Amino acid sequence: MANTIIPEIKSQVTDEVLVQRRRQQIVDAAVELFSSQGYYRTTVQEVARKAGVSTGLIYQYVQDKEDILLLSILDIIDSYQQEIPAALAGVEDPLLRMRAALAAYCRVVDQRRLATLLTYRSARSLSSDRRQLIKAAELDSNRLIADCIRACIDAGLFEPVDVDFITYQLVMFAHTWALKHWRLAEQYSLNDYVEKGFRLYLHACLTEAGWRHFRLMFPSAA
Amino acid sequence: MANTIIPEIKSQVTDEVLVQRRRQQIVDAAVELFSSQGYYRTTVQEVARKAGVSTGLIYQYVQDKEDILLLSILDIIDSYQQEIPAALAGVEDPLLRMRAALAAYCRVVDQRRLATLLTYRSARSLSSDRRQLIKAAELDSNRLIADCIRACIDAGLFEPVDVDFITYQLVMFAHTWALKHWRLAEQYSLNDYVEKGFRLYLHACLTEAGWRHFRLMFPSAA
DNA sequence: CCTGACTGAATGATCGTTCAGTCAGTCAGG
DNA sequence: CCTGACTGACTGAACGATCATTCAGTCAGG
DSSP, rough: OOOOSSSOOOOOOOOOHHHHHHHHHHHHHHHHHHHHHHTTTTTTTHEEEEEEEESHHHHHHHHHHHHHHHHHHHHHHHHHHHHHHHHHHTSHHHHHHHHHHHHHHHHHHTHHHHHHHHHHHHHGGHHHHHHHHHHHHHHHHHHHHHHHHOOOOOOSSSOOOOOOHHHHOOOOOOOHHHHHHHHHHOOOOOHHHHHHHHHHHHHHOHHHHHHHHHHHTTTTTO | OOOOSSOOOOOOOHHHHHHHHHHHHHHHHHHHHHHHHOTTTHHHHHHHHTTSSSSHHHHOSSHHHHHHHHHHHHHHHHHHHHHHHHHHHHHSSSHHHHHHHHHHHHHHHHHHHHHHHHHHHHGGSSSHHHHHHHHHHHHHHHHHHHHHHHHHHTTTTBBBBOOHHHHHHHHHHHHHHHHHHHHHHHHOOHHHHHHHHHHHHHHHHOHHHHHHHHHHHHOOOO
């Protein structure tokens, strides 16, 4: 975790390295349990057992059960922040970057499908100020997509669209893969889904020059 | 409620009319409480108090607390089924119908924003077979949108797009207004949001003839 | 020995669910 | 009409289970 947002969660334990390690251990167990059973159906004792520690130990690293949820959700959002930049590394062309970002986002959502759902299901169980932290982290990770769109506009490939609007639509496009997986996966493979989405948003954004560029980059397409 | 899906929820009470009335009373209270506090944070006693009945009475009309949740979610989905056809009544032109359907969907989501969130937050708290009922109801209400898209294709206004795919994107576009309201409402009015969404999806679908028709129907647009 | 991480049984609060009992209405028999 | 038996909707206090949280005590290493 290389969180930009460090939540102020107090721990009884002073050794910072140990705190990191133990919390990760707890969060790994929690994400798995919360994702599959839900937050309220999971007991702290279960988390402890799965993490291989005692119940009491958990309360040396967090204040209460909600803290475990907060850390879990931040951990999930953080995995977007890790994976997307990695997928963009070395890709120069703005249109290809745009595609790579969307594909990476969808891939992470696919790999951590239940975890992604958890953020929707349980974020509102948090107190208002803890929820603010989640929102800030989300906006932060959206920036990765927004930058790709802006680069396309600056290169003259996209019309001067509303970047925030398109960003949110793209983010939700990826999340939809998790939210409606029960239906979508009946009809599309992940790759088909990404491809169709990419095309859809291109139609809304590409300039004339953008279309020419597109046909150059993807000669197979119509 | 004119549910197409009648869930098999047993009631101790035999008088069918009374069952309808009491259940509605319970569901109205439950939707309000579940929406604002969440399912697990709401006690059956609270639902009873808000509905103006005793705790015991509730258990004469449902089997357990989950039944209340199931009825609540079905009630919410049902409100889409009521409102969208009403908004389409009398509108003939396929493109206008399409727009009216999207606007109506978004309007219902806006009016019942917390209730819409409830369906995302809590659907997974239901047992698998109760969840199937929700999914069926959702597919049913999606049909209203799909029909509008098909009409546009048949009229030659839309390319022969993947109807299911676009339908899901439109449905999610509406739901996104609830899911990301904390951010979107900072930037757009509901009308702006609908308008921008409508344009976006038109770009992905319209034929040449469709564009001519569009400019005819909306002369103000660029 | 201390210190501080760690344990896990015990505590206390919170709820879903039940059930013994109330009460209004119905109806048969006188 | 009255009356008393009966029905079934309705009540809400009590029960029992479930958990979040605590804390008295253990143990390892310095």
